[in-house]
Amino acid sequence: MALRTLIFSISILFLSSVMGCRGHSLESINELKDQEIFREKVELSLNMKLNQKDIGEIITYIGGSFVGSRYLPYTLETPTEEHLIVNLREFDCVTFVESVLALAKVIRYGNPTFNDFKRELRLLRYRDGVIHEYPSRLHYFTDWVLDNQRKGNVQNITADIGGVSFKKSLNYMSMHRKEYPALANEAFFEAIRKREIELSRYPLYYIPQQKINEMEGKIRSGDIIGITTSVDGLDISHVGFAYQRDGTLYFLHASACEGMVKISDVRLSKYVAGQEGSNGIMVIRPIDMRE
Structure with a gap:
């Protein structure tokens, strides 16, 4: 762990030193690639008349179209100031969900622009949709659900469909501070710890x-x-x-083990049972604003 942290720190210093000369150029190239992928998905949606479907069907179709895309962890962690990172070329599990949901939301309304997509992604990823340094990002899933439920993007239906309550203190980030380079900033650390305490008061269901x-x-x-x-x-x-x-429920996700976006080979219940340390699921339903 100490060696990994040292290597990461050296990498951060190196990246910071070259950011001024080539960082913006690389971001521009990547954004052009992302815009191209975005246009492909919009064209696909127009051809399939997906905007006439409900949001769940759009997610299923658009999400499925990313099968085979590369898995890449830590895509949101950069040595620069917190900003909106768009990456439709590769995903971790969270950015895959956010990107597909943002695409589905803008596709629902017809012929969107890339800026429309970026706006929706920002609204999903950040508290109140506002980027204000590292702690404004919704790091915990519970926080993400609460904030997006309040914004009208999703509904936590876990309890409604038979989920049971459980209590858990959410403190992984503060207890593993060295795993998160941004938490070297004392103000960021205190903001995250404060939010953990607040989140731990909410009843959870699974x-x-x-x-x-x-x-x-x-x-x-x-x-x-x-x-x-x-x-x-x-x-x-x-x-x-x-x-x-074919009448069976599977799991569509960005898989670290497989190194890509894929649909599980086994049904959802069996997939979850096969994951080390897993004990159940939360179910969050995207809200179709036109319903």
Whole structure:
């Protein structure tokens, strides 16, 4: 761990030194690539008349079109000031969910622009949709759900479909401070710790692992699935979408193990059962604003 931290710190210093001469150029090239992918997805949606579908169907189709895209961790962690990072070329599990949901939301309204997509992504990723340094990003899944539920983007339906309550102190980030370089900033650390205390007061619900199979009929394709974990201080260990195919519910996600976006080979309940440390799921339903 100490060696990994040292290597990461040296890398950060190196990147900072060259950022002024080539950082913006690289970002510009990547944005052009992202714009091209965005246009492809919009064209696909227009050809398929996806804007006439409900948001769950759009998520299923657009999310499925990314199958095979590369998995890349830490895509939001940079040595520069906090800013909106767009990456439709590669994903971790969280950025995959955010990017697909943002795409689905703008596709729902017809022929969107890339700036429309960036606006939706910012609204999903940051508290109140406002970028204000590292702590303004919604780091914990519970925080992400609460904020986006308040903004009208999603609804936590876990309790409604038979979930049971559980209590957990969310403190993984503050307890593992050295794993998060940004938390070397004392103000950022205190802001995160304060939010952890606030989040730990909220009642949480999950569908226990052994109950998922019987609850699958209440889960729709396109619902966001957070896999809850027994790891101390964490609410979930992985996130993706429910994906229905031939009457069976699977899991669409950016997989670290497979190194790419994929649809699980086994049904959702069996996939969750096979994940080390998992104990159930949360089910979050994207809201269709036109309903």
